Amino acid sequence: MIIKSIESLSDGLNILWNDNSSSCFPWLWLRDHSESQVDLHPDTKQRQINVFSNPPNNSVATVLLDRISKNILIKWEDESESTLSFDLLQSTSEPNLPQSNAMNSSSCWSDPSEIKIFPEITYQGFMSDGGIKIWLNHIQRVGFALVIETPETSDATKELMERMAYIRNSIFGGFSVWDNKLENPDDTAFTSLAIEPHTDGTYVHDAPGLQTLHCINRDSIGGENQLIDGLAIAEKMRHENPDAFNILCNVNIPGRYIKPGTYLEAHRPLFRVNNNGDVIQVSFNNHDRAPFRLKNDQMVKFYAAYKIFHNLANDSSRQFEFMLNPGKVLTFDNWRLLHARSSLTGYRQLCGGYHNREDFESKLRSV
CATH class of the missing domain: 3.60.130.10 (Clavaminate synthase-like)
Structure with missing residues (x-):
């Protein structure tokens, strides 16, 4: 599937796919699954972000759809950033x-x-x-x-x-x-x-x-x-x-x-x-x-x-x-x-x- 468009909602980010289906990802899930080098170790692929002991501010500043790098980039109000690949979002488009x-x-x-x-x-x-x-x-x-x-x-x-x-x-x-x-x-x-x-x-x-x-x-x-x-x-x-x-x-x-x-x-x-x-x-x-x-x-x-x-x-x-x-x-x-x-x-x-x-x-x- 290919991402047609995205929409920021109060409860998460809604993604519209090219088959006209949609997936709404909760903001906390998106932050928890960030694949940036800060949040996911580039070599071990182990999660480095902890969204539980010190819950982050999940207020969203901007969301960008980067078709060149095939990533969605989220900037939060607390000035941190999350990166999620199209591949990850596609593979988890349905709850499983x-x-x-x-x-x-x-x-x-x-x-x-x-x-x-x-x-x-x-x-x-x-x-x-x-x-x-x-x-x-x-x-x-x-x-x-x-x-x-x-x-x-x-x-x-x-x-x-x-x-x-x-x-x-x-x-x-x-x-x-x-x-x-x-x-x-x-x-x-x-x-x-x-x-x-x-x-x-x-x-x-x-x-x-x-x-x-x-x-x-x-x-x-x-x-x-x-x-x-x-x-x-x-x-x-x-x-x-x-x-x-x-x-x-x-x-x-x-x-x-x-x-x-x-x-x-x-x-x-x-x-x-x-x-x-x-x-x-x-x-x-x-x-x-x-x-x-x-x-x-x-x-x-x-x-x-x-x-x-x-x-x-x-x-x-x-x-x-x-x-x-x-x-x-x-x-x-x-x-x-x-x-x-x-x-x-x-x-x-x-x-x-x-x-x-x-x-x-x-x-x-x-x-």
Whole structure:
């Protein structure tokens, strides 16, 4: 939108846009959001003005519309000045509450055939200029990305991950190398057993945002990986089973992780929604679900709703299945996709780790 004109009113500055809509910004809001170098640090972008401890005189002397610099300049009676860019005013033209935006432009898929542009990039392409942006856009769009022709080493995988952001530490450490022959495995993932569809970290308050896996040695049969779009299941339930959907938005399900000296537990609904009702996180791990009890009638309804989600997630027609061979690095959105694995026989060595959700969103905004 383009500013057509401005008008000073008693309660704020009214802006008329080129589509003939208008936005009235309160005077205190305009002062609080000033982007002048005095009010907003030019390097840190942190607010330096304080309109609360010593409330300023909000009487307006003049308001200027500078189309060259694309700013609105306000001079106050106390001789201070505020500057607000057209971009800021346009982005806040409607009242809104801040929302997580990493799932914006997502393309839900209920069947792998619905993925029109396959999310794959070569290692050389990923490491080149602009490669990280392509990779991030794949993850934002369909929830995962594959980097092929990657050197079959843990060092190359770690370098790939660090190109996105620093690697998150967890109960399993940071960047890790492991196999399916551990004598005392901490988790089913470190065994040869089949793993049902799930998201990681239901037992921590801030579940990992991205997970990266690379099979660097494989001498085995089986062990196919499956990915399922939890966001697509959420939207299906919202429209076809709204009562069940609402139950899974409102019941806090406990997840737990127990080993000697450690007992992690967190509570979160299966579907976490924002103020607009958009699903911003899917949390599901039947393996790690801890005991809890609701009133009997509510418990029955919960089990019925949970069963719908469970059965949809385990429907093979919804699952993208592939073999994670050496040279193929998988990164997926752990707040959106469920992942699973078939049982295997033989030996398999993997490496990988986690990234924080905020780092994923930060990179999306900045590349």
